[in-house]
Amino acid sequence: MTAQEDTGSPRHAFDTVSSEDVHVGRVVALRVDEVAMPGGGTARREVVEHLGAVAVVALDDDGAVTLIHQYRHPLGRRLWELPAGLLDAGDETPVAAARRELAEEVGLAAAEWVTLVDVAVSPGFTDEVVRVFLARGLTVVDRDVQGEEEADLEAKAFPLADAVAMALAGEIVNGPAVAGLLAAQAVVEGRAEGRPADAPFHDRPTRFAARQS
Structure with missing residues (x-):
C-alpha cells in the first residue's frame, strides 16, 4: 500500500462552513475559513491564497547551477535562490513560465x-505550491529585465555539490531552492528520476487566479 492509497477507514471531511475575505492584494489574498472539526465544533483557519510559482535548477555542462542573490523584505536580507517567478500569466503552462523566468532573471x-x-511552501497557512524544474542544455540569451527587483539580482554559478552543501549548512534557506537542489543532485547521480516537464500539477493553486479572471 502506498502513502496515497486509502486505508478504508472513515475519515472526517473538513468542510468549510463559511469564508470571509480579509485582504485581496496583487499577489496574495487572505481569507478566514470556519471549518467543521471532528469533535462537532468549528475552527477558524487563516488561509493565504497565492498564484503559485516555478523555480529552475539550471545546470550547465560542467555541472554548475546558477543561483541568484535577491533581497527578500520579510527576512530583511538577500537570499541565495533559484531563478523563479509567479504563475501570473493566465493560461501559461508551468514549463513555459519557467522558460520565461530563466531568460528574464539570468x-x-x-x-x-x-x-x-x-513544494507546498507552508501548507499550514498558504496554498502556495512551487514546481521546480531541472533545465539542461543551456545557452545564453538576452535578459529581458522586468522590474527594479530583477535589475538588482546578482547571478552566480556554483558547482551543484557546493550549492547542496550551502543548503545543508543553512546558507540557502529558500524552501524550493533547498528541495530543488537536493532533488537535482539525486537525479544527476542516478539515484532518482524526474517527471516529464508537462507532468500533471495537481496542487497548482487556482483560487487566487480565479479572483483575477
Whole structure:
C-alpha cells in the first residue's frame, strides 16, 4: 500500500462552513475559513491564497547551477535562490513560465526540461505550491529585465555539490531552492528520476487566479 492509497477507514471531511475575505492584494489574498472539526465544533483557519510559482535548477555542462542573490523584505536580507517567478500569466503552462523566468532573471535558455519536485511552501497557512524544474542544455540569451527587483539580482554559478552543501549548512534557506537542489543532485547521480516537464500539477493553486479572471 502506498502513502496515497486509502486505508478504508472513515475519515472526517473538513468542510468549510463559511469564508470571509480579509485582504485581496496583487499577489496574495487572505481569507478566514470556519471549518467543521471532528469533535462537532468549528475552527477558524487563516488561509493565504497565492498564484503559485516555478523555480529552475539550471545546470550547465560542467555541472554548475546558477543561483541568484535577491533581497527578500520579510527576512530583511538577500537570499541565495533559484531563478523563479509567479504563475501570473493566465493560461501559461508551468514549463513555459519557467522558460520565461530563466531568460528574464539570468539570461539563459535550456533545451532539456524535467520536473523535479512540487513544494507546498507552508501548507499550514498558504496554498502556495512551487514546481521546480531541472533545465539542461543551456545557452545564453538576452535578459529581458522586468522590474527594479530583477535589475538588482546578482547571478552566480556554483558547482551543484557546493550549492547542496550551502543548503545543508543553512546558507540557502529558500524552501524550493533547498528541495530543488537536493532533488537535482539525486537525479544527476542516478539515484532518482524526474517527471516529464508537462507532468500533471495537481496542487497548482487556482483560487487566487480565479479572483483575477
